[in-house]
Amino acid sequence: MMDWRQERTARDARLARARPHADGKVVPAARVVDLLEAILQPGDRVCLEGDNQKQADCLARGLSGCDPARVHDLHMVQSGIVLPEHLDIFEQGIARRLDYSYSGPQGGRIAKMLYGGQIELGAVHTYLELFARYFIDLTPNVALIAGVSADRDGNLYTGPNTEDTPTVVEATAFKNGVVVAQVNEIVDRVPRVDIPGDRVDFVVEADTPFYVEPLFTRDPGAVTETQILMAMMAIKGIYAEYGIRRLNHGIGFGTAAIELLLPTYAERLGLKGQIATHWALNPHPSLIPAIESGWVKQIHCFGSEVGMDKYIRARPDVFFTGSDGSLRSNRAFCQTAGLYACDLFIGSTLQIDLQGHSSTVTTNRVAGFGGAPNMGSDPHGRRHPSDTWMKAGQEAGGTGDPALRRGRKLVVQLVETFGDKLVPAFVERLDALELARKLNLELAPVMVYADDVTHIVTEEGIANLLLCRTLDEREQAIRGVAGYTDVGRGRDHAEVERLRARGIIRRPEDLGIEPLDADRSLLAARSIKDLVHWSGGLYEPPAKFRNW
């Protein structure tokens, strides 16, 4: 007889071992280590909810406190490697293998540990790709998640930072896994049910509220005139040109500058209602002036942002909110929205090579990807037309019946030719290749592949790669906006002028951009305080951004 219920039996055994540490589903913070040692088995696949923003930090400390003689060789499958504990457990021998997406703040340490062989790396994924694998070949045995509050039945309110939680729970709870949630408080009745209680096995009342990283706040006070110039070029040369209504922005200062120019520069160009109306975006504080000026119809969010709760509650026509009034975010849905329903992705990167491949990996930092590689890719599963998509497809060329020609998503890299400490953004060879060689990886960690990039915007101009017909044209188009980097100075001047004559390269003067406009007075808000004023006092910036 086949036993078709082995996983279910194993789950029941885990729950039976854990029950003595719980009162019903409720476990005090002091018993977390006991609970985890009872549930976990060597070799388990574990999602320790480390999202882009929200962190199950109490459970992370608990896992790191487990006895490596009992809990070892775990295979961690989580999108974010953010807290020190996420890596401590590899040093302790509690975890061995890792599949992840993003490691921003731990980028330096993760690189060292990869080189040192302390982590056995599966792959660095895009978010959607890792989520997809949760349902196919990386299904967690145990999920350790974070929410704001729970009732005693395990009904969970995630708060505005829902992020990855529904996806993680879906994959774990419906495939014989165990779900443990840490919450800031146990309540009689949750404000809204984000995760139904029958998917949650244990609820830990955390000793401190879970940590959330304010990742999406860009102080307008730090936006430079070069970034303003580039933002003007993007608005006039791309947003207006293609009539981009549905879009996603990266988190850099360049895109913050675009957000802050919508109610001023773009308004002056008469573009209100024509561009930037529908968004897949976190609630960026720098978008407040555009929202308040009536530019934005709606925004779906991956996560939330610290300090934006009250403002979002007061703008339910713009944001997705629950019956309780607070934001409902969802990373998997928003990534899908960014992939299939947006016509443009624009973001920054650390390195671009001569073909247009880009990467945020440098030899001593493995920052992972975030949302860029997914949203910064052309979805071949798309079937609905839009003027933007069709125009880009037409520019990319092709032959045969026009009704059989795909459109193209616009994928724009907005980069200053030199980064911090005069490090060039344009390189002959990506550091990611060296990393792949040293770590013996089959695939170099490329953020956006060359064949997905359609435009590169620098302070020197816009390169439209859709219009390039040969690899050589493409290389010269990239060199032609690479400024005074070695790559830029290695250009063929005559060829670059020919590309300019064909509109493949456009300089600020070609776009009719007045250099004197590249002034901070053009920003709708010039400080965090200005953003607070725009919001009518509803935006409450975290302390580190308050300087008044």
Add this chain to the structure above:
Amino acid sequence: MEKLSFRHTTRTALPGTRASAITGVVASGNLEVLLERNLAPDACHVEIDTAIKGYAEVWAAVVADFVARRQPGGLTITINDGGARPDTVSLRLAQGARLMELP
């Protein structure tokens, strides 16, 4: 400190009649540009005082591109550089030239 000096010949004079203009500030990562209309209409001199040594070649390229794009004939341009990146230098030069063209 390093002092650099570039002399260019232009095809045309910069339009406008304004005698002088100043843009930018002396600050770390920024620069101050003084423009004076006091040369023959086909001459442009650029004098640079920079806080950072070793970028003479880049300065030469930035100035040459500026002269080619803007044709700033007639101008003496004096730059006090606080370690600005080339993109900031290009932008300030373009802004300075525009100020000189304005009535």
